[in-house]
Amino acid sequence: MRTGSIAGQHQHDMMIDVSHDELAYQQFVQTYLAEMNGRLLQGMKPIVDAEGTPGTIKQVTDQRRRYLKHPYGQMWSSLRRIGREFTCEAVGPSVERQLPELIEKARKYRGSNRKIGSLQLDPSVKAPRYNTEIEIHCKPGGYHTELTEDDVFAGAEYDRTTYLNTSGRLGPLQDMLGKDVAHWIKRMYPDLKPKRILEMGCTIGQSTIGWADAFPDAEIHAIDVAAPCLRYGHARAEALGRRIHFSQQDAEKTSFPDNHFDIVTSHAMIHETATQALHNIFAESLRILKPGGVMAHNDGAPFRDLTPLGRVVPDWDTHYNAEPFITKMRGSDLAEWAFAAGWPKGSVRSAYTSETSAASKGNQIGGAGYVIVGRK
Ligand SMILES: C[S@@+](CC[C@H](N)C(=O)[O-])C[C@H]1O[C@@H](n2cnc3c(N)ncnc32)[C@H](O)[C@@H]1O
Numbered sequence: 422m423r424t425g426s427i428a429g430q431h432q433h434d435m436m437i438d439v440s441h442d443e444l445a446y447q448q449f450v451q452t453y454l455a456e457m458n459g460r461l462l463q464g465m466k467p468i469v470d471a472e473g474t475p476g477t478i479k480q481v482t483d484q485r486r487r488y489l490k491h492p493y494g495q496m497w498s499s500l501r502r503i504g505r506e507f508t509c510e511a512v513g514p515s516v517e518r519q520l521p522e523l524i525e526k527a528r529k530y531r532g533s534n535r536k537i538g539s540l541q542l543d544p545s546v547k548a549p550r551y552n553t554e555i556e557i558h559c560k561p562g563g564y565h566t567e568l569t570e571d572d573v574f575a576g577a578e579y580d581r582t583t584y585l586n587t588s589g590r591l592g593p594l595q596d597m598l599g600k601d602v603a604h605w606i607k608r609m610y611p612d613l614k615p616k617r618i619l620e621m622g623c624t625i626g627q628s629t630i631g632w633a634d635a636f637p638d639a640e641i642h643a644i645d646v647a648a649p650c651l652r653y654g655h656a657r658a659e660a661l662g663r664r665i666h667f668s669q670q671d672a673e674k675t676s677f678p679d680n681h682f683d684i685v686t687s688h689a690m691i692h693e694t695a696t697q698a699l700h701n702i703f704a705e706s707l708r709i710l711k712p713g714g715v716m717a718h719n720d721g722a723p724f725r726d727l728t729p730l731g732r733v734v735p736d737w738d739t740h741y742n743a744e745p746f747i748t749k750m751r752g753s754d755l756a757e758w759a760f761a762a763g764w765p766k767g768s769v770r771s772a773y774t775s776e777t778s779a780a781s782k783g784n785q786i787g788g789a790g791y792v793i794v795g796r797k
Contacts, residue, residue, distance in 0.1 A: 476724030564647035576653025599631025615683035622690025703762035769795035
């Protein structure tokens with residue numbers, strides 16, 4: 422029996438269909454993860470509460486070592502790891518069952534003479550080592566692995582697993598991060614009338630849709646290194662009637678000319694890149710922006726802004742969820758990294774896009790509301 426989609430998620434043409442039993446498992450995982458990040462995380466409060474400021478990497482590391490000696494900390498950590506493994510396990514079989522149909526649909530969108538956006542794949546672009554040497558957030562094969570010709574598996578799986586991980590808080594189309602930053606930029610830079618916008622590390626173009634809707638007159642580009650996600654993302658955008666130009670490119674060194682974009686952005690990408698890579702991404706953003714253009718990289722808030730409890734999940738993800746760069750990123754002053762990459766002193770700062778995001782410090786859903794922003 423086919424029962425359609427999980428409550429609240431938009432059922433577009435590329436979305437997997439799920440059987441009764443698959444849906445039950447996915448709903449269980451969604452509830453389990455919400456409990457882990459909610460009530461069960463709150464149970465860690467008495468163990469970490471005394472830690473206070475300043476949120477240095479050493480302090481966060483010591484905090485983790487201490488809570489892992491406590492029986493409650495050990496229980497929470499083990500249960501969270503199991504939850505992360507459940508996520509892809511609950512979604513993978515639904516995707517695998519429908520993979521031939523999904524691949525065929527994606528091919529049709531690509532070949533259609535009614536398509537509105539575009540997709541350019543470049544097999545010479547290789548996923549960097551910092552993506553391939555780990556199975557990022559316990560996602561088997563990561564974003565880039567191709568199991569078959571014209572594969573879309575990693576993308577189709579990501580569409581549903583993101584929804585489960587975030588309990589739907591990114592909205593029915595999961596475009597909230599893009600929407601949030603795009604509207605903030607409109608308010609902050611009313612003189613900026615962008616003609617061309619780039620999202621780096623777009624995966625399946627969820628946030629990109631937020632940008633396309635906020636700036637309907639702009640040409641919207643989205644790049645990623647992962648072909649299976651780009652194929653799925655392109656077909657998804659076409660199914661949803663959004664004009665987005667996807668291409669397979671490395672954000673550290675794109676093929677775009679100098680002074681090309683009015684806005685260069687990313688969402689939840691920079692915590693997945695190594696230190697030197699992020700340096701290169703800041704430099705590349707500067708190169709491809711027009712004078713007066715705006716860079717806005719959106720990710721999780723720095724430890725210095727978080728409560729001790731707020732630091733637990735991002736640091737835990739670094740060590741037990743195969744996202745090895747988070748703690749270093751959250752423990753560093755990224756504006757300083759941008760200056761070291763060539764941005765003039767004083768031209769880059771960090772900001773929160775709303776009072777709500779400033780209050781929640783963006784630690785719950787991988788970066789809501791926090792941006793590293795610079796104007797060229
Ligand atoms: C967490 S996902 C981003 C989610 C997406 N931006 C969204 O808002 O839905 C991180 C993405 O960054 C991509 N990525 C990592 N390093 C990259 C690089 N050097 N160039 C392009 N994409 C990269 C990964 O392939 C992955 O798809």
